[in-house]
Amino acid sequence: MLGPVETRSVSPVFVGRTAELATLRDALARADAAEPQALLLGGEAGVGKTRLVEEFAAAAAGRGAVVAVGGCVEIGADGLPFAPFSAALRALRDALPEAFADAAAGQEEELARLLPDLGEAGAGRHDEQGMARLFELTARLLERVAADHTVVLVLEDLHWADASTRHLLAYLLRTLRAGRLLVLASYRSDDIHRRHPLRPLLAELDRLRTVRRIELARFTREEACRQIAGILAAEPDPARVDEIYERSDGNAFFIEELAVATCQGNCTGLTDSLRDLLLVRVEALPERAQRVARIVAEGGSTVEYRLIAAVARLAEDDLIEALRAAVGANILTVTPAGDGYRFRHSLVREAVADDLLPGERSRLNRRYAEALEADPTLVPADARVMRLASYWYHAHDAAKALPAVLAAAVVARRRHAYTEQLGLLERAMELWDNAPAEVRAALRPVDYAEVYPPCGCDPATTPLRYLDLMAEAAVAGRFGGERERALKITKRALRLLEEDPDPLRAAWFWVQRSRLVQAQARGDGWQELATAQELVRGLPPSEVHAEVLAVVANWSMQHRPGPEALAAAERAVEYARMVGARETELHALLTLGGLTVESGDPEAGLAQMRQVLRDTLAEGVHPVAGRAYVNLPSALRSVGRDREAVPLLREGIEFCRRYGLLDSGAWAWGNLSEALYALGRWDEAAEAAAHATRVGHSAKPRAGGALRLAHLALAHGDLAEAARQLATARSWYGTHDPRPQQSLPLIRTAVGIAAAEGRTDDVRALVLPVLDAGFPPGTHRYGWPLLLAAATAEADARVLPAARPGRAEILDRLSTAVRTLTTGVPLWQAHSRWARAELLRAEGRDTIETWAPVVAAFECLDRPYDLARVRHRLAGALLAEGGDDERDRAVELLRLAAAVAEHLKARPLADAVARLAQRARLTLGGGKRRDxxxxxxxxxxxxxxxxxxxxxxxxxxxxxxxxxxxxxxxxxxxxxxxxxxxxxxxxxxxxxxxxxxxxxxxxxxxxxxxxxx
Structure with missing residues (x-):
């Protein structure tokens, strides 16, 4: 009907884009060299992003790369979770079946959340780390597949991306470190308004040095002329080029549309309205083809042929004729798989969809939903539930939409698409009152609510309640990072529970609120936990009661360790056993073991923690096992058994990496850094600390890595770097939730920096508030290093006149603290002796007899840097005595200390040893003479x-x-x-x-x- 011109509406000549193609080819070359690449391709609708991607993909495939393409899908304005990654992974699996199978081996059940072709996704574990685990496994899968093959992963139409897709892309681009992989993602820049959800992601990715951004400009007049010539297969009239270029403003798609329209002689009647420009060729189709186009427009980005046939209700010959007309006019195009149709350009689809009347739109959605219910095989299995929910919702049928939306929420949860689950649950809450009572009564918690708060009712027979939806939504918001929305939901739920009291449900919501308050930096969460604890007090044992006690015990271990925390952990274990809450029991047992170590019975506590680790590994309770791999080595470290902790930490890091436990992995890296520091393996310690700052999902474990880097920099004498890393650690820890295990090491490092810079008043300002607050039971492992740093600072400042005012008071306060802090294990005893010796040095009363026992104590420990420091102090005391025997022994001690300082590059210690030897006119050997x-x-x-x-x-x-x-x-x-x-x-x-x-x-x-x- 439109003649040969329409079949050439896409120019066979690829026009312009020389610089952009050069950038893409350079990225491909880098990826070939095992340097992962990431590019973002932006441009307004119709500017030519898809054509550029197609040209590059063809060139990459010609060079032997495997190109896997996935596009974000819009169905009634609802994106399918992970749609572009699912499609791209499917293409990658088809292209490299053996390599893909090897890379996914052992993780198929988890990866099936992204690619259902791998099998049935397991019930799995749903927690804050669920999505992060999936992301980590996906990133490692791509790295392994791309180890031996260059892979180009193309993700199109990010402006339609669901939140889970955006989160996964951000994670992927932040963490890729190996493999011959190039990730290319495109988006419409003119759609990214101020509140568009993609905008924050683009800002975040712009800050990554590994990500390059390409913005496609409109065509110049010369390029537009070449494009028109390609479409017409002839040199165009210059006047016509000028007219088309002026009206299209250089937009490639509008140039195509205008070129075709002018060739048909329709130009004079064409208005300047964008909508009219997009609809003019659709309206030129036969009426039946227009009707089919309207059906396809409302069906989604891509619609299967069989589904179109069911909705159109046309004779097969009539339908095929209508489709042929739409395809022939380049309005529709056949999908690559050959099983459906899509609009050649999404702008045309949007214009056709917007042209539908309100009643027409809801009627089409109802037809889609009815057709899909009648024959579920009309669409792929992994998209069926989501599309049915979207169709019924936009059909405005609450009775049908409510169960469909709830079923879609369950699928989203299984895929760890928690933000999409939250949106669907909010839609279900919107539909709740409009749905008939009999429909609501038929719904069961067992089918739709995994986090159903136990209340003595059977979830298989009790009707689903509105509060159950709120509970599910609150947890989905917490898991998906939508904590502000989740906080509002818990607030509304607690108001409803004031009207209709239910202590167990209320306690459950208060626990969720405590977690959200901490995650949002609104406080430490104790007030909420105390309220939950009060609500369950006196009630019979239940899962909620056990969980409240376990969370309270864990909170107390981190904030206020002591007898009350120990008692809460014991009750949590008892209640969890009584009600069969095994995971809660294991969590509580691990907390109890840690508190037992801190209470002065390390062997019993360590034995209990080891048993928890064995049980969790045997029972496959991975999150608790990940926590055990952090807490057990930490407890070993606290009693000076760093060498024993190191292999356990390395085993834990591999475990956390395998199961995607990112935060547990980051804590383990931080603990490994600290253990290696104590053992004198500082290069390895720095590497481990750097890992901790990169792999964590949350801020706090990354803060631990930064703090360890600060402490290392201080020991190396790099005060500027120490201060920078300390500031980073403080910002990541935040100030809303002070915990001794974080605040005391922060203060210790700050004291070290201030002392090294001679700021005695600042040292005291840091230390005195801690002494005023005291050291609660269980905080001695952090208290001893701080007391030692403060005592050393006072001793070093003894001869400074500016430090004299207030010295007597601070020394007395430090002495009192040293006398009262626990010394139950050899490490703590050694710290106690060292701190007492520094306090005597601060008064000028230290002697050989002061320092000799300190050296002896550290000679029994595996801490070479600490031993070198106290040997330096003993050498000074020996030289003060002045005898020949003492000088000979001092020389030997200083040589040993200097060797350690040189090996560790501990410049402050090396300088101190050199100056002491110089003052005493001693020759240590190996030193450099001054020029x-x-x-x-x-x-x-x-x-x-x-x-x-x-x-x-x-x-x-x-x-x-x-x-x-x-x-x-x-x-x-x-x-x-x-x-x-x-x-x-x-x-x-x-x-x-x-x-x-x-x-x-x-x-x-x-x-x-x-x-x-």
Missing amino acids: PAADPAAAFGLTSRERDVLGLVAAGRTNRQIAEELFISPKTASVHVSNILGKLGVSGRGEAAAVAHRLGLLMAGTPAAERSG
């Missing part, structure tokens, strides 16, 4: 000893204090000071210090470095 030509002190004729004295003069020391530090008599110190004043040509000590600082005559950082040793 006299580069030393400004040489111009003044200062000797090495005079340089040492000048450094102490500049630090404000008196002659007596100089004598004590350099192991000389006060008279000799006075002579050195007089010589220095004469050589510098100054009249006093203050002027000498000023000259020394101005001319750089001192070793950089001498006083601060001395203090940090």
Whole structure:
């Protein structure tokens, strides 16, 4: 009907896009070299994104790459969860069946949530990490498939993407580190308005250095001319080109439409309305073909032929004739699989759909729903439930829509598409009052509500309640990251429960609210837990009661460990056993074991935690096993058994990676870093800490990695990096939920930085509030390092005049804390002796007898850096005694400490050892001599000893204090000071210090470095 022009409405000539294709080819080359690539392709509707992707995909396939394409699907404005990934993975599996099977081996049940072809998705575990587990397994699947094959993963139409697809894409682009993989995602830029859900994702991805963004511009006039020539198969008239270019404004799709319209002679009647431009060729179709086009437009992005036939209710010959007319006019196109139809351009589909009358739209949706109910095989099995729910909802039939929407919510939950589940549940709540009572009465919690709060009713026979939908929606919101929506739902639910009291249900909602409050940084969640605890008090044992007690015990272990937490954990175990809540029991047992270790019975507690780990692995309770792989090594570390913890942590990291337990994995990496630090394996510790900052799903485990990097930087002497990482850790931890296990290490590191910079007042400002609050039972493992850092800072600042005010008070407070803190294991005893020795040093009363027992205590522990530090202190005490035997022993201790400092690159310790040896005129060997030509002190004729004295003069020391530090008599110190004043040509000590600082005559950082040793 339209002649040969219409069949060429898509130009056979690919026009322009030279720079964009070059960028894509460069990315493909990088991917070929095992450097994963990610690109975002944006542009307005009709600008040519799909054509560019097709050209690139063909070129990539020609170079041997496997191209897997998936598009986001719009069905009645409802996206199918993970639709583009499901389609792309299916294409990848078809192209590389053996490689795909090997990569998915052992995880088919979980990956079936994305690709149902792999089998039945298991019931699995639904929690905050459920979606993260699926994401991790998907990323590892792609990495393994792309290990030996270059894979181009194309995801089209992100502007229609569901939330789960957006989350998965963000995770994939953040975490891909290996494989010959290129990810290319396209979206309509003109659809991304200020509140569009894709907008935050694009902003996040823009911050990733690994992601490149391409924005397609409209065609120039020259490019438009070439495009029109390709469509017409002839050189176009320049006047016609000018007219088309002006009206299309360079949009490739509009150029095509206008070129075809002008060739038909329809140009004069064509308005400037976009809608009219898009509909003009549809309206030129025969009436029957127009009707079929309207049916396809309302059916979704792609509609199967058999489903079209069922809805159109035409004779087969008539239907085929209508479809042929629409395809011939390039309005519709056949799907790649050959089983259905779609509009050649989504803009035309949207225009046709928008042109439907309200009654016409609901009638078409009803026909779709009725056809699908009558024959479910009309659409693929994985899309059936979702599409049926969408059709019935848009048919405005509450009686049919409510059960269909609830069934779709169950499917979304099984796929870990929690945000989509939440949206469907909110739609069900919207439909609830409009659905007939008999329909609601026929619904059962056992079919639709996995998190049905136990209330003594049988979920298989009790009708589904509105509160059950709210419970399911609250959990879906929490799991899917839509916590604000979930908080509003819990608030509404608790209001309803005030009108119709149900203590168990109310307690359950309060527990959910506590978790949400903590996750949203609104508080520590205790008030909500206390309310839940009060609601279940005195009630018979139940699953809710056991869960409340277990959550309270775990909260108390992290915030207020002690006898009350221990008692709550014991009751949680007892109640969980009574009602058969095995997972709650295992959680409570693990908490109980940790609290037992902290209460002073480490062997019993560790044995219990080991048993929980064995049981969870045997029973397949993976989330509790992941937590056990974090808590058990942490407990081992707390009692000084770091070497025993390391292999367990590595085993746990592999376990968490295999099962996608991202947060547990991040905590394990952080604990591994701390254990390796204690063992003197600092390079490995830094690598582990960096892993912790990358792999966590939540902020807090990543904060733990940043804090460990800060502590490492402090020990290396890089104060700027230490401060930067400390600030990062603080921002990730937040201030809404202070926990001793986080706040005390943060303060300890801050104390170390302040002390190294000579800020004694800041040290005290950090420490005094902690001393005022005290150290609750179970916090000694974090308290001892903090007390030691504070005592060391005071000892290092002893000779500073500015530190004298308030010193007596702070030393007395520290001494009291040291006397009262637990010393139940060798590590804590060693810390106690060390802290007491530093306090004596702060008063100038430490001796050989002070430090020898400290060294002996650490010689029995596997902590080389700590041992080197206390050996340095003992060496100083030996040199102060002045005997030959003491000097010989001091030399040996300093050599040992220097060797450790050099190996670990612990610059502050190395400098402190070198200065002590220099002051005592000891030769340790292996040191570097100062270059006299580069030393400004040489111009003044200062000797090495005079340089040492000048450094102490500049630090404000008196002659007596100089004598004590350099192991000389006060008279000799006075002579050195007089010589220095004469050589510098100054009249006093203050002027000498000023000259020394101005001319750089001192070793950089001498006083601060001395203090940090």
